[in-house]
Amino acid sequence: MTVRARPASRVWWRDLHAVTGLVAGAGLFFLAITGLPWSVWWGQQIRALSNEAGLGQPRALWAGKAVSAVPMKDRLTQAGWTMEDAPMPVSQPADAPAIGLDRALAILDGLGMPRGYEVALPEGPTGIYAAAIYPRDVDRQRLISLDQYTGVPLVDVAFGDLGSVGQAIQYGIGLHKGEYWGRLNQLAMLAFCLATILLSVTAAVMWWKRRPAGGLGVPPWPRDRRIAATVTALVLGLGALFPLTGLAILTMIGLDLGIQALRRQARRPAAA
Template sequence: MRDALHRAVWRWHFYAGLLCLPFLILLSVTGSVYLFKDEINRTLFSYRTVVAVRATPPLSPERLVFIAAEAVPDAAPKTYASPDAPDRAAVVTMAGPQGRTLVYLDPYDGAVLDRVGRDAEAMMVVRRLHSLAYFGPVANALIEVVAGFTVILVLSGVYLWWPRGQGGGVVSVRGTPRRRLWWRDLHAVTGFVAGAGLLFLAATGLPWSILWGDQVRAISNRAGLGQPDALWAGVPVSAVPMGEVLDTTGWALEDAPLPRSPAQDGVPIGIDRAIEIVTGLGMPAGYELALPEGPTGVYAAAAYPRDVTRQRMITLDQYSGKPLVDVRFRDIGLVGRGIQYGIGLHKGEFAGRVNQLLMLAFCLATLLLAVSAAVMWWKRRPAGRLGVPPWPGDRRVVAGVTGFVVALGIVFPLTGLAILAMIVLDAAIAGLRRTLRHPAAA
């Protein structure tokens, strides 16, 4: 029975790895880079992100936006990102026929440091590769599939690792790299050390998934555990979600409705006055300000500092400057705050360098797991075949282990569909093999 159970778990572990590992390699590489996005921007791209601090006061935001508009004359300004330190550049996002362009400006003299397409900016490329957004919504759904299979991979891996009287492969590695046993032990020990981290990264990546994440957001909002709906009470809102106008709203407020200014013939307060108001309300430095669009548009500001508890979002009536909605981190519901904490840890933003290095270690361990798995497979593969571990003869064990895997698929619906597809494909291949071996009986 134990041998049959081991074989059934091993087969599902193989299937989960076959599907997951190519994506986990991509996620680990891009995640490792994105963990240090600020450091990379301050070094490799210092020519556009770092400026010399001067005694003269910086130019007004309105003046900087005007300069950006002159630099990209066929586009309109959409957002202004204030410098988060005296030696940082200001960034204006312009929207035109060719898409969005980021204009980096020296806040002291207005010099245009660089212009780059928003989707071509280095860290945006890494971010979109990490989320698979480059490949469309269907590919983005694979994030949920991979996260679900990662859970199966880790749980089945723990069972296969579990000590059963062996002297090695638990916390030590036997043999030499020439032997498959060495790679098997390296894979097992690495998985034991990094398994909890893999589960954490999978769980905290799920809020961005196209189905599971959206459902969790919707359910938590209905239960009053996500968006603070009470703060929107009595405020006219548009059909535009906050996430469409701001990049820094945070997960909990991405689909919150953007408020509207009451339409009137008054004169808008202007960018400088809007900046003065949100700064006076205590908005952390480095926030992003979306400019009003149309007569009912609003000024919308969002801050996403490394300290998750300082996240904030404020919208202002463009005519009176009156705050329409002001959301602090403490106003978000319990589920929303918990997910924001998890996302902060996932991105290495919550506990300084220790957090970054710990997440980097998990990413590197994942790469090591992928390499050791590939070498193990290569050393044991039959010639000309994939080398899938065989099912045990005990069908009760097969049904029990498969039933457990299917149950996990219920928790992650897209993973569940992939599991059912794999079961059908596996059964079809097995039937085809029987037919080829015994054509007369078929």
């Protein structure tokens, strides 16, 4: 696995393109897969399926508890990917006054809530004190909800309480964002991004070196229909898996068809 010849040769650029793609392919695939849960549609589907299978949110912690229709993400910014759409529990209205923020913070500290957490104050008679932290070290993630009148923990979720899929995705998100392993993680992600740019540059240079005079050098349609069918299936699959990629492909197809139509129009003889 080497790069032959010199930069002046097309072989050098071809080998550089191939070697870069081979080495960086696994990393780019990892970035794509770990970024998928952040997408609007796929993220919702993956979260829903993992929760349904008991591999995401620890629903047993909500068993027998009254909950609201308000998801955690509406009140907390650090709920985490797995827990962001979990329902917020509710306080049972009482004649006693609320415990107050100072008492709530003391209870949270006593429960071992890591420093730097955020707190959402109760809204209305059934509101709760909700606290969450989503640090760089996801193992320290924690989410606690307190009854506003008694201070009793209603839900207490640590990272270890999450299902295997939820944990794996949040580990992947941390690696994707360069939050694990310090500078090494960030440099690795940077290398994969630079590799993507390098692949684009080498592809453009190879095309420039092989383009025919007076043309773009567009490859002809393959004679073997199986090749065309395979490529079409791959493109359709990628477009479905990554909606923005599919939109970009459709945009390019539309531009290509539009340019061809304009060229045909220009070639027609003018009407007498």
